[in-house]
Amino acid sequence: MFRTLIIIAAVAFVFLIIKNRLSRKHGQQQYASSKQSDDMARCLQCETYIPKKEAIISGTGAFCCKQHQREWENSHTRRD
Numbered sequence: 001m002f003r004t005l006i007i008i009a010a011v012a013f014v015f016l017i018i019k020n021r022l023s024r025k026h027g028q029q030q031y032a033s034s035k036q037s038d039d040m041a042r043c044l045q046c047e048t049y050i051p052k053k054e055a056i057i058s059g060t061g062a063f064c065c066k067q068h069q070r071e072w073e074n075s076h077t078r079r080d
C-alpha cells in the first residue's frame with residue numbers, strides 16, 4: 001500500500017514537471033512573437049519586412065538583398 005502511494009506521488013510529480021515545462025515553452029513562444037516587430041527591418045526598395053539579422057543595413061537604411069540596395073542607391077544618388 002505504501003509503495004503504491006509512492007508510485008502515485010512520483011507519477012504526479014513527473015506530470016507536474018512536464019506540465020510546467022510545456023507552459024513555460026508556450027510563454028517563451030508568445031514572448032518571441034510579440035518581440036518580433038522590434039527585430040524587423042523594412043527594405044527601402046520593395047518595402048518588405050525582413051529580420052534585422054538577415055537584412056543588409058547600410059548608411060541609408062535597410063535592404064532585403066544586395067540587389068535592392070544597389071537599385072535604391074542608383075535611383076537616389078544620380079550623378080548627372
Ligand SMILES: [Zn+2]
Pocket residue numbers: 043044045046047048063064065068
Ligand atoms: Zn527589397
